[in-house]
Structures are given as structure tokens and as C-alpha cells.
Amino acid sequence: MINAIAPALPLHTAGKYVAAAYIVLLLLVVVYAAALAVRVAGMQRDIAALADAEAAAEEEQ
Amino acid sequence: MIHQSRSSSRGLWIQTVATVALLGVSLALVFFYAPLEAEQGFLQKIFYVHVPLAIVSLGAFVVGGLFAIQQLRTRSAEWDMRSCAVIDLGLAFAVAALICGSIWAKGSWGHWWVWNEPTLVSFLIIILLYAVYRPLRRSVEDPERQARFASVFAIVGAVFVPLNFIAVRASSAYLHPRVLGASSQLPGEMALTFLVSLAAMTLLFCTLYRFEIGVRRARASLRALRRRASRREQAAAAIAPAAPEASA
Numbered sequence: 001m002i003n004a005i006a007p008a009l010p011l012h013t014a015g016k017y018v019a020a021a022y023i024v025l026l027l028l029v030v031v032y033a034a035a036l037a038v039r040v041a042g043m044q045r046d047i048a049a050l051a052d053a054e055a056a057a058e059e060e061q
Numbered sequence: 062m063i064h065q066s067r068s069s070s071r072g073l074w075i076q077t078v079a080t081v082a083l084l085g086v087s088l089a090l091v092f093f094y095a096p097l098e099a100e101q102g103f104l105q106k107i108f109y110v111h112v113p114l115a116i117v118s119l120g121a122f123v124v125g126g127l128f129a130i131q132q133l134r135t136r137s138a139e140w141d142m143r144s145c146a147v148i149d150l151g152l153a154f155a156v157a158a159l160i161c162g163s164i165w166a167k168g169s170w171g172h173w174w175v176w177n178e179p180t181l182v183s184f185l186i187i188i189l190l191y192a193v194y195r196p197l198r199r200s201v202e203d204p205e206r207q208a209r210f211a212s213v214f215a216i217v218g219a220v221f222v223p224l225n226f227i228a229v230r231a232s233s234a235y236l237h238p239r240v241l242g243a244s245s246q247l248p249g250e251m252a253l254t255f256l257v258s259l260a261a262m263t264l265l266f267c268t269l270y271r272f273e274i275g276v277r278r279a280r281a282s283l284r285a286l287r288r289r290a291s292r293r294e295q296a297a298a299a300i301a302p303a304a305p306e307a308s309a
Contacts, residue, residue, distance in 0.1 A: 014104035014168060015103065017104055017168035018103060018107055020164045021106075021110055021111065021161040021164045021165065022088075022110055024157050024164070025114070025161070027157075028154070028157045029265070029269075032269060036272060036273075036276060039276055039280070040276065043276075043279060043283055046283055046287070047283065050283075050286060050287060053294075057293070057294070
């Protein structure tokens, strides 16, 4: 049944589908890395703000 | 503590390198070692990314349920964080598996989606089920209640996943080829390539999970530091007006 519905595709036809599927995997990793980078950058900003507040408090004392 | 953190980050670095290497090996096997499948030809190469993604995502949902059981037993925020991280990543892998499967379906069957295919529809139901997990967490403000509700949800989901898998396999009318079990007809080279791809995908998941947990722990520590700083500020503000009265 599958044979009738889906005969073997030649490389030039199947290639784009295979490439698209592997690009999905690549995108998964890249998007995750980008999201991670955004979160780490946010944390770095928070740490800098905390350090500034700490320094200001020490100066006041 | 610092020594432990350094050895942990070194371990993560080694794991990341191992993940990249194993992904490279699996891609080499897929494109240069595994033979072309007789019926689908080159298009069948999608199988080595689609099926491992789906298996890892379903496994992640079950692991998320096991972590949730630990959370309910210990009431620990750490287990809640682990369960949440595993489920979030599992959902990302499941969506990627669904997109890959849809691309494969278009190339193979000529349609992006086939509604009378039980494997596809059941997988979509699982994704929709877990898509509710995040909104559920956000709808509860109290952290303890949030963790408890999320854990119960994760356990129910983890029970549903294998039941769903068994129900679909028991179904008679399907187009999807069976990969696991006695009905699998993968030749040796294809089976080896598939197993290496599955191992690579599992390792990728574990590495991303460790990064995720690292970021979540750091964020939790930062939140605790911020709370401590704001308490100190409040205490200082409370003492400051009292000082002139004391001197008077």
C-alpha cells in the first residue's frame, strides 16, 4: 500500500524534504541556544544592577 | 563548593563536545553508511531524525512524571524545577518531531497532515496536552501550590503517554511503518544507524537539559540574592529615620 502511495523519489525531489527535516533539528538547537543566551544576558544585567546597589550601599555606610 | 562547580562545568563541556561528535557520527552514518531504502529512497533519511526526536520527547514526558513523583514525595523545589525543565525540553523536541514528520508525510504521501493516521493524531494530542503545562503553572501564583499542581499534571501525562503508545500500536489501520518490536524489518546497517542517531539525540537532550538546569539554578540564586538585598535595604530605611530621634 505504501509502495503505491509513495514510490521512491529521485534525489533532486527528495533532497529538499530531507534537507528541510535536518534544518528543523538545527533550528531547534540554534533557537534553544539563542533563548539561553538571552536569559544569561538578562541575568548578567541583574547581577550588574545588584553589584551597583551593593557598592552604593557600602559607600553610604 | 567552587571546586564542585568547576568540575561540573568541565563535565558539561566534555558532554557538549561528546554530543557534537556523536551527532556528527550519526549524520555520517545516515548519509554515507545506511543504504537507500527500496520503497522511499533518499526520502527515508528523515526517519533517522524524526523517530529519535519523537522517542526522546515521549521518554522526556515519562521522566518528567517520575521527577514529579519525587517532588510530591519530598516537596522539594529542586525536583519541581527538574520536572519542569524536562517537560519544556520534551515539548520542544516533540514539536520538532511533528514538523519533521509532517515534512516526511508531504514527501511520502503528498499531504502535510493525514487526519485518519492514528500515530500522527495521537502524537498531536500529546503535544496539545503538554502545551497546557506552562499556562497551568502560570495560573497558580503560590509556588508550593504551583509545584503540586504541576506535579500532578506531569504524573497524569506520564501515565497517558505509554497508554497512548500501546493504544496506537494496537490499532489496525495505520500507514506508519513500525520501527520497534517484532514487526520491525530494519536491515543491520539501518538498525545500527538508527541506534546511533537515537543515542545522539538522547545525548543532545541530556546536554541541553544540563544547560537548562544550570540557568534555572543560577536564576533561582539570583532571585534569592535580590530578595536579600531588598530586605537589607528595607531594614536600612527603617533604621535611618529612627537615628535622629535616638540622638535627640
